Each structure stands twice: as structure tokens, then as C-alpha cells.
Amino acid sequence: MSEQKDLKGTPGPMKVAFIGSECYPFIKTGGLGDVMYALPKALIRQGVEVRVILPCYRCIPDRFKEKMTFRGSFMMDLTLEGRTFYVGIMESVVDGVTYDFIDNREFFDWGNPYTGLWEDIPKYCYFSKASLAILNYLNWVPDVISCHDWQAALVPVYLRTRFDLTPVGAARSVLTIHNLRFQGICSIAHLKYWTGLPDFLFDYPVFKINDSEANMFKGGLAYADRITTVSATYAEEIQTDFYGEGLNGHLWYHREKLKGIVNGIDVDIWNSRTDKLLPAPYGEEDVLAQKPANKRALQERLGLAVDESKFVVGLISRLTDQKGLDLINTIFTQMMDDDTQVVILGTGDQRYEDAFRYYESVYPGQVCAYIKYDESLAHQIYAGSDALLVPSLFEPCGLTQLIAMRYGTVPIVRETGGLKDTVEPFNEYTGEGNGFTFDQYRAELLLDAVRRGREVYLNDRASWDAIVLRDMEKDVSWERSASLYLELFEELKG
Numbered sequence: 001m002s003e004q005k006d007l008k009g010t011p012g013p014m015k016v017a018f019i020g021s022e023c024y025p026f027i028k029t030g031g032l033g034d035v036m037y038a039l040p041k042a043l044i045r046q047g048v049e050v051r052v053i054l055p056c057y058r059c060i061p062d063r064f065k066e067k068m069t070f071r072g073s074f075m076m077d078l079t080l081e082g083r084t085f086y087v088g089i090m091e092s093v094v095d096g097v098t099y100d101f102i103d104n105r106e107f108f109d110w111g112n113p114y115t116g117l118w119e120d121i122p123k124y125c126y127f128s129k130a131s132l133a134i135l136n137y138l139n140w141v142p143d144v145i146s147c148h149d150w151q152a153a154l155v156p157v158y159l160r161t162r163f164d165l166t167p168v169g170a171a172r173s174v175l176t177i178h179n180l181r182f183q184g185i186c187s188i189a190h191l192k193y194w195t196g197l198p199d200f201l202f203d204y205p206v207f208k209i210n211d212s213e214a215n216m217f218k219g220g221l222a223y224a225d226r227i228t229t230v231s232a233t234y235a236e237e238i239q240t241d242f243y244g245e246g247l248n249g250h251l252w253y254h255r256e257k258l259k260g261i262v263n264g265i266d267v268d269i270w271n272s273r274t275d276k277l278l279p280a281p282y283g284e285e286d287v288l289a290q291k292p293a294n295k296r297a298l299q300e301r302l303g304l305a306v307d308e309s310k311f312v313v314g315l316i317s318r319l320t321d322q323k324g325l326d327l328i329n330t331i332f333t334q335m336m337d338d339d340t341q342v343v344i345l346g347t348g349d350q351r352y353e354d355a356f357r358y359y360e361s362v363y364p365g366q367v368c369a370y371i372k373y374d375e376s377l378a379h380q381i382y383a384g385s386d387a388l389l390v391p392s393l394f395e396p397c398g399l400t401q402l403i404a405m406r407y408g409t410v411p412i413v414r415e416t417g418g419l420k421d422t423v424e425p426f427n428e429y430t431g432e433g434n435g436f437t438f439d440q441y442r443a444e445l446l447l448d449a450v451r452r453g454r455e456v457y458l459n460d461r462a463s464w465d466a467i468v469l470r471d472m473e474k475d476v477s478w479e480r481s482a483s484l485y486l487e488l489f490e491e492l493k494g
């Protein structure tokens with residue numbers, strides 16, 4: 001769909017602009033926020049010049065806003081009527097990364113940071129267009145624009161239409177799918193009005209999905225020069241009916257430009273040796289000696305029976321149906337025995353929050369349901385648990401299993417998306433593997449995986465300890481993945 005331009009990239013270091021709706025530590029609701037933080041940092045280490053463009057949400061904590069400086073402002077037209085809106089640029093440089101926050105109180109004063117699609121669609125139409133406009137305003141033309149999820153999906157479309165003949169039009173675009181479930185779907189009239197884009201884009205090859213609705217992600221995927229997603233398995237899965245969320249045919253059509261690159265984690269933040277939030281920090285050499293101290297501290301903090309011989313299973317997750325919580329619910333009572341404790345940290349759908357609170361009341365001292373978002377407790381759970389459950393229905397990449405491995409906590413996962421690509425099933429005959437896995441989305445298979453894990457933990461500690469060490473040795477950093485992104489960007493730069 002996107003017309004290939006015969007333009008060679010500018011000489012000098014590769015320049016990449018990242019555009020997305022969230023970024024740790026300013027604002028984060030999930031894995032997207034982690035990637036927007038860690039990938040730019042990893043690319044800088046490989047000699048790339050990076051700018052990250054984000055909305056200046058009201059909900060960004062003041063301690064970050066106080067460090068921003070004003071870089072300029074202008075008015076920009078948007079909508080079919082050509083209404084004009086203020087675009088302010090607030091800038092902050094942290095660890096060599098330049099962050100440009102787009103300031104506009106009409107769009108970014110609400111939400112945490114999301115509100116609901118009716119309001120979010122105008123918000124991200126404005127954001128996508130303003131992101132390109134500020135690159136021109138700052139006279140900083142990147143070789144590649146790396147766009148993330150549906151909120152930035154209009155960028156490739158604007159780039160090849162309204163901005164094609166402007167300086168930033170020399171850039172190429174990559175659109176990364178972190179989670180295909182969220183797509184930015186609304187009425188054709190609503191999207192037409194807010195984007196102000198020409199009628200021909202509202203036909204089936206681009207935005208249109210049925211007689212009345214348009215899909216922002218779909219249009220972006222059509223216009224991006226390349227599409228990436230966050231694991232090789234998810235790249236295959238989304239071309240199928242089950243995982244494709246209605247876009248499988250579209251993605252299959254564009255498969256030549258689709259590639260899976262697995263996420264890493266920030267190994268400075270997630271470093272069990274230097275982690276100040278841990279009661280007993282540890283590395284590979286003393287994990288076996290120190291983990292029990294972290295486990296006891298966790299049990300104490302959460303009101304569980306303090307006993308280091310228990311098999312402690314953690315779950316750190318958004319509580320939504322994506323995360324396989326129905327399976328956990330189905331087997332919860334069968335999973336529990338006197339040797340087992342379960343710690344849940346998460347927020348989300350009421351029915352899951354209530355179910356886990358109920359289990360806490362049924363198993364006092366054995367189950368803790370901590371229904372909150374709490375970074376510091378997350379660190380302590382990764383360190384103090386023996387195993388971490390990730391039985392997702394679908395999982396584009398998944399970060400929690402990577403963090404768990406880095407902390408010597410054994411993942412128990414369903415073989416889907418990035419979970420399949422990063423967790424190798426333990427093989428009791430060869431002694432290989434770094435976790436316990438199951439394939440089909442069936443509760444009894446999850447139960448079996450938990451029981452297999454517990455059995456090894458309780459009765460074959462030497463094998464368990466070997467898995468823990470293999471997990472800690474596994475390279476889960478961004479370096480390799482960042483090199484793959486760089487390779488892709490260099491191909492595009494030409």
C-alpha cells in the first residue's frame with residue numbers, strides 16, 4: 001500500500017523517532033510502557049540518535065513535569081472543518097534520550113491515561129498528527145519513525161499523505177503491534193471528521209472494516225513500510241482466525257512486511273543483585289542461599305505463614321481474560337494443598353478481583369490477593385516466589401516471565417506468543433529446559449503443569465535448582481533484540 005520512495009537516508013548516525021502513548025517511568029499501564037523506555041535506551045548504546053514523542057498527560061507525576069523545558073509551540077489544523085489546535089512541546093532529556101511531550105489541555109487533561117474510545121480516538125488522531133508536525137517544527141528529520149500500537153497507527157498514514165511533501169516525509173515508518181486486541185475502532189464518520197483525511201482512505205484496503213466502521217490500526221498497518229510484533233510466534237498467530245482479532249486476513253495480505261522481534265527487559269531496573277527493593281539481594285552465585293530470605297520477607301509482608309519450605313506461586317498481571325485467569329479460577333481449589341502458597345498482584349476486571357479476594361478468605365495464611373498496582377511489591381514477589389504463573393489465552397510477548405527468569409523464579413506458562421518463544425519446557429529425562437509449560441487452553445493442562453513443577457520443587461530439588469540457575473543465566477536483555485530492530489531500520493534507511 002505504501003509507496004516505496006527512492007530516497008537514501010541521511011549520512012551520519014541513524015536517527016529514530018519513537019511515537020507511542022505510554023512510556024515508563026512517566027506513564028505506564030503495561031508492557032508497552034516498558035518497551036518505549038528500554039528499546040530507545042538500548043539503541044542509544046548501539047550509536048543511534050533517538051527522540052521519544054509522548055502525550056503530556058495531566059496524570060504524569062509533577063516530579064517529571066518540573067524537569068521539562070518548553071521548546072516551542074504552534075497551531076495545527078485537524079478535523080474535516082480544519083479546526084486549529086494548540087501544540088506545545090515540553091522537553092526532557094534523561095539518560096541520553098530526548099523526550100518530547102506534546103502539550104494540549106483539551107486532549108490530555110483526562111484519563112489515566114486512557115478514557116474510552118469515544119474520547120481516545122480524537123486524542124490519538126491529534127497526537128499522531130502533532131507528532132509529525134513537531135518533528136518538522138524541531139527540524140529533526142528521522143530516518144525511521146517507530147510507531148507503537150493503535151494509538152500511533154495514524155502516523156504512517158499521515159506521513160504518506162498530509163506530510164509526504166514536507167521534510168519529515170523523507171522518513172520511513174515501522175508500526176509495532178504490542179497487542180492486537182486494542183485497535184481504535186469507531187464509526188467511519190467519527191474518524192473521517194477527526195483525521196480530516198481524504199475519502200479514498202476510508203475504503204476497505206485502508207480504514208474500513210464494514211459498512212459503518214473504520215479501524216485506525218488497520219489503516220496504519222496498510223501504510224507502514226514495515227510491521228513488527230513482539231515475538232516470532234505472535235507474528236504467525238495473528239495471521240490466523242483465533243488470534244487475528246478480525247485483522248488476520250489483512251495481516252496475511254501484508255505478511256511480507258511483518259516480522260516478530262521478541263522483547264527484552266531492562267536489566268538495570270530488573271537486577272536482583274542491585275535491586276534496592278529486595279530484603280536480600282542476590283546474584284547467580286548466591287540465589288539458592290538468598291531466595292529463602294526473600295521468600296520469608298514476602299510471607300511476612302503479606303500475612304502468609306512464614307515457612308521457607310512452601311512452594312510459593314506468584315501471579316503479577318492485569319486481571320483480564322487475556323491472562324488465562326479463567327483457567328486459574330477453574331483449578332484454584334485443586335491447585336491448593338498444604339505445601340502451596342499463592343500470591344496475586346493485579347488489578348482489572350471486577351469478577352477476577354472478587355474471585356481472588358474470595359480465595360484469600362477461604363485460604364487464610366496461604367493465599368494473598370493484593371488488588372493494587374504496586375511496583376515495589378512486584379519486585380518482592382519476583383524475588384520471593386518459587387514459580388510465576390502466566391497461563392495466558394494469548395500473549396504477544398509477555399514481560400513477567402522474562403523478569404521472573406532473571407530473578408531465578410521458574411515460569412509456568414501456556415505455549416503461546418512470546419511465552420512459547422522464551423520458555424523452554426523442562427524435560428525430566430534430559431534435564432533441559434527452564435520452565436513448565438502446557439499447550440492447549442485447558443484448565444486441566446494448567447493444573448498438570450503446576451503439579452509437575454511442584455513435584456520437582458518438593459521431591460527433586462537438585463533439578464529444580466538447576467532450572468533456577470539456567471533461568472538466571474538466560475540472556476533476557478534488550479541488546480540482541482535492539483540489534484534486530486537496528487538491522488530492520490538500516491534496511492529501511494537504504
Ligand code: ADP
Nearest residue numbers: 030031317345346372373374375378398399400
Ligand atoms: P501486559 O503488557 O499485557 O500487561 P506484560 O507481561 O507485557 O503484560 O507486562 C506487564 C508489566 O506490568 C510487567 O512489568 C509487570 O511487572 C507489570 N505489572 C502488571 N501488573 C502489575 C501490578 N499490579 N503491580 C505492579 N506491576 C505490575
